[in-house]
Amino acid sequence: MTTAPPTGRRYRPPAPLGGRRRVESPKHRTAIAAAFLAPALIVLGLFTIWPMLSALRLSFTDASGFGEPEWVGLENYIEVFTDPDLLGAVTNTALYTVLFTPVAVAAALGLALLLNNPRLPFRSFFRTALFVPFVVSFSVAAFAWSYLVDPQVGLLNYWLRGLGIQLGNVLEDPNLAMPMVVLVAVWKLFGFYFVIFLAGLQDIPTSIYEAARMDGAGVWSRLRNVTLPMLSNTMAFVLVFAMIAALQAFDQIYVMTGGGPYGSTQTLVMEIYESGFRKLEIGFASALSYVLLVATLLLSLAQFVFFGRKEKDLA
């Protein structure tokens, strides 16, 4: 393992041994630190913090890109949660998250557990091969999968027909389009979660397994009583990571379905893109942005609370 344990070690200033260097005042030290920090803080402040605050202000207006925006109070937010068409973006995003997270995380965990068997040949080949989709862009993944499930010339459609499974026109089918765009996301991202689980598994000391084996624990018992509890931190991290990725789904949907058919794959970010950049309903799109922001914050906070508790348990 190469990364540093965040020891939280106190920085100790060098002992004043009377070298050539003069003793620095705290003010001078702060000035040096400010010089190191300034470029990054300017970029983050200007291009992340400021737009975030700006979106909050816009979300209470009817800004449209033309004329002076007027204050409309909570109107945009009420619209998000009452208009059935727009509520669709919220429910579709929730559905996407509920489909994506368990499938991607279970596939990653299952494969990591199996690969962790030292007797398995070609382990590093399998690990690399399963990680490759992570470097392929969502949009290229979307082109390839669209072709594979093409109703006329798609190879996957053809093979599945040979097995007696009729897929039909997946991307035009309101019941199948969502599972399809989720499948593309699972394909692209599971390899990332898989290698995180592998790293977590390698951190479990083998002595614990040996002790469990001596006590007569079988494969399942060792999995349930040793492996899974020891992996719970990794699991929490991957779960939150996967859920946040799901909340932000956009690329492959934009390419494969454009939010259709009949709005069945219209997610939050698709709706932000369309209302903000196509229809220029900027106030409304900003309200949607804040729904996304708050959902992400809640998930991240849940993670912090969880990790905080874990760390206290260990101490």
Next chain:
Amino acid sequence: MSTARRSLRDLRPSTVLTTIAFVVVTAVVLLPIAIIVLTAFKPVAEVNAYPPSLLPEDWTLANLKTVTSELPFARLVGNSFVFAGGVTLFALIFDSLAAYALARLDFTGRKFLLIAIIATLMIPFQATLIPLYQLVADLGWVNTYTGLIAPRAADAFGIFFLRQFFLALPRDIDQAARIDGAGEFRIFRSIVLPNAVPALLTLGLFTFVNNWNDLLWPLVFTTDAEMGTITSGLTQLTGPSGIVPHGVMMAGSLIAILPLVIAFLFIQRRFIENIATTGLK
């Protein structure tokens, strides 16, 4: 592979089953990539033939020629290199400077600043998109490389990642250098950075891949087709306006993924290990 030779001798049925399972899973996972590569070289007649086949019978470069004439292809690939490369370069410089201060300098408000930077990790980029676009437009940067790159020239994840790495480097040498009168910037440049090369490589490839592959930002940001990236440009071929043959799309996709896959295969082992452990600590 010594493990493979050893395991051939004491093969257990469960290991054989697992191996077979992995071969199948790997084949399925690599199928879309195989389809991209193989379809890119198929003649149109074979791409649209029924029943479809995996391998081309006659290999052709026609698709690659078509896609380069449909799009200002060299320009888009060039833009991708400038965008992803520019972001990577600036982010590595700015992130490592900030990380150095947070890991190795003692100053008032350090803890608060670290928490504030970690907190910005939770702001999804998509939520800031509209005001960000307006800001960049007000600065007169739409359709410029500056506008494309500047918003990503530093990022909280990179700062945090490098800070963790810098914390672990031993301090003996820089304390000695400090006593000899070396300034902080010299210590940063000649002692800390050279020792952080593996972390910088990993973060660099990660940043490069993410930006090369990004669709949303180049898509909303560039109204001029000449300023798009290869990732955003390819999507202009599909959609309502352009129904483009699959073979041409796959040829374009092949060009789009080739630089990343090659770079990845070169440093894959270290990259996977470094990326995998960042989340844990």
